[in-house]
Amino acid sequence: MNQVPLAHKTALVTGAGGGLGRAIAEQFLLEGANVVICDINQELLNDFKEKVSAGYPECTLVLETDITKEDALDEIFEKAEKMFKKIDFVVNSAGMMDRFDPVGEMEKTMWDRVLALNLTAPAMVTKRAVNSMVKNEVKGAIVNIASVAAFRGFTSGAAYTVSKHGLLGLTKNTAVFYGPKGIRCNAIMAGAMETNISKSFQQTGINMEGYGLMRQTFPEETFVSVEVEKVAKLVTYLCSDSGSIVNGACWTADGGVTAN
Numbered sequence: 067m068n069q070v071p072l073a074h075k076t077a078l079v080t081g082a083g084g085g086l087g088r089a090i091a092e093q094f095l096l097e098g099a100n101v102v103i104c105d106i107n108q109e110l111l112n113d114f115k116e117k118v119s120a121g122y123p124e125c126t127l128v129l130e131t132d133i134t135k136e137d138a139l140d141e142i143f144e145k146a147e148k149m150f151k152k153i154d155f156v157v158n159s160a161g162m163m164d165r166f167d168p169v170g171e172m173e174k175t176m177w178d179r180v181l182a183l184n185l186t187a188p189a190m191v192t193k194r195a196v197n198s199m200v201k202n203e204v205k206g207a208i209v210n211i212a213s214v215a216a217f218r219g220f221t222s223g224a225a226y227t228v229s230k231h232g233l234l235g236l237t238k239n240t241a242v243f244y245g246p247k248g249i250r251c252n253a254i255m256a257g258a259m260e261t262n263i264s265k266s267f268q269q270t271g272i273n274m275e276g277y278g279l280m281r282q283t284f285p286e287e288t289f290v291s292v293e294v295e296k297v298a299k300l301v302t303y304l305c306s307d308s309g310s311i312v313n314g315a316c317w318t319a320d321g322g323v324t325a326n
């Protein structure tokens with residue numbers, strides 16, 4: 067079996083300083099791809115450089131970036147193309163939670179922040195990704211990290227739910243338009259994973275009524291914690307030739323919690 071199926075490929079992963087994004091970047095490296103990672107958190111990036119890049123010095127480009135800033139996105143793509151010539155895969159993983167607020171209790175500032183990071187930024191990254199792939203004649207793949215909140219009514223507050231529902235629309239629209247040009251786009255609707263994401267609402271406080279409703283979706287007795295390494299393998303599968311038939315798909319990866 068080919069141990070480095072993604073050799074000579076380059077993957078760009080957003081929010082890869084920690085959490086799921088980091089697991090995805092590590093999986094790409096294991097499968098032989100170069101990785102360009104970006105994150106807003108310098109501490110996590112330093113840790114990535116020390117623990118991951120050190121093992122793959124020629125294959126990693128680590129960039130401190132706020133992906134909600136358009137100029138910053140232009141810079142990432144320029145630097146990535148300069149170092150690796152082309153980008154084959156893009157994974158939109160950076161994201162944040164809201165406070166579990168329903169619409170009636172939601173602050174507009176929270177709505178704006180969540181939509182900017184979870185939906186507008188992936189759209190602007192995808193815009194640059196497809197244009198880069200078309201320009202460089204790359205048959206590429208984009209994977210959007212959505213959530214079970216992308217198809218359920220209350221696993222989070224209104225802002226997060228809407229942002230992830232929207233991400234599925236972006237996924238399907240991109241898949242239909244760019245599939246015939248050789249660029250596939252899929253989404254993974256992940257269940258609960260142990261990452262740093264809860265820090266988002268530790269800073270802002272939490273709406274206990276909303277949190278209680280969320281627990282009805284994920285009751286203690288049937289709770290499944292999804293391993294980030296397994297979601298990462300789904301991502302590289304979707305990018306690989308083995309996944310070439312999959313386009314515009316929204317895959318649930320929640321251990322079956324929402325199947326019922």
Ligand SMILES: NC(=O)c1ccc[n+]([C@@H]2O[C@H](COP(=O)([O-])OP(=O)(O)OC[C@H]3O[C@@H](n4cnc5c(N)ncnc54)[C@H](O)[C@@H]3O)[C@@H](O)[C@H]2O)c1
Binds near residue numbers: 258
């Ligand atoms: N953890 C879960 O239970 C869960 C469940 C379903 C879906 N998801 C989704 O998985 C994805 C990854 O989240 P995670 O769980 O790994 O959380 P995480 O907080 O560990 O990772 C998100 C990363 O995004 C980075 N980030 C935040 N703002 C940024 C910005 N403006 N520019 C660049 N980077 C920025 C953070 O620094 C962080 O490292 C998110 O899209 C999230 O919505 C998470």
